Amino acid sequence: MPAGRGAGTRPRSPVGLSWAVTALLGCVVASDLFVIGAGLHLRSLWEEVAADETLNIYAGPGLRAQELHDLAGTVQTAAFLATAVLFIVWFHRTRRNAEIFEAGVQRMGPGWAVGGWFVPVANLWFPYRVAAGIWEASVRPHPDGGWRTVPKTVLNLWWGGWVVSLLASRIAVGQWNRAREPQQIADAAALVAAADALDLVAAVLAVLFVRTVTRMQGERAAHGPAPAPALSGAHR
Structure with missing residues (x-):
């Protein structure tokens, strides 16, 4: 099966990147x-x-608490940005590999991974559409070369956690910025803490997603070349 434009002929291991991303996600937690x-x-x-x-x-x-909270926010932002950059590098590499494994199931080009x-x-x-293509292409075929599927539970949990965390953060920050009275600020702080807890859950789910896809691609690469188009299509 021909590779997509700009793709190589051999997959590149995402293992090293996955360990680095996992370590940074630990920093996010x-x-x-x-x-x-x-x-x-x-x-x-x-x-x-x-x-x-x-x-x-x-x-x-009170002043010390404010300063500590500001410092914590700075650390959190730095950890998120560093992790986001490396995660996208890993994501793009796995998308390139997916193009080699099974170009036909890719819904969006490699550039969209960034x-x-x-x-x-x-x-x-x-x-998510990019990730779905990566997931499907990374599944190791049956021993006879036939197509098989693996439930996308990990993928869906990761993406759902990310979206919920993102939306909750935007709502919490908006309430924090609008708060003026002491009780309003206290309530907003509780909402921000809840959003941060969801971010923590999303980071843990991201670790699970990264490790699962990396393992799948390792197994897929070890299996050898993709099955011929006619055989692949017959088992879908």
Whole structure:
């Protein structure tokens, strides 16, 4: 089966990249825990201010809590950006490999493995379409060369977790930016902490997705060339 335009003739191992992405996702989880703890502590102080408006949140423990929360947010952002860059590199490599394994099941070109993340609104769907093609192409065929499928449970959980986390974060940040009164700020801080908890879950699911796809591609590459088009089509 001919490879897609710009694809090589042999797959490149994503193993090294997958371990690096996994390590950075671990940093994301740690930063999420950091910012959740700092956020909940800050929320408790704002609730005290809401109950007793004579307290000054901008001095003493309140000021230190604000500074800690700001630091946690900076660490979280840095961890997310570093992870996003390396994840996209890994994602693009696995998409290139998928073109070699089984070009016929690819719904979008390799460039969308990068560009799809940056298109407003469409980034809630395009990367999933790319990932679905990667998943299907990475499945090791039957010993007789026949086509087989593997449930996309891991893929769907990862993508669902990512989308829910992204939407929850946007809602939480919007409420935080609109909050003015102490109780409003305390409520917004709780919502932000909940969104950060969802981000943590999404990061864990991303680890599962990365490790699963990497393992599948290793097995697929070891199996040898893709079956002939006629045989592949007969088993779909």
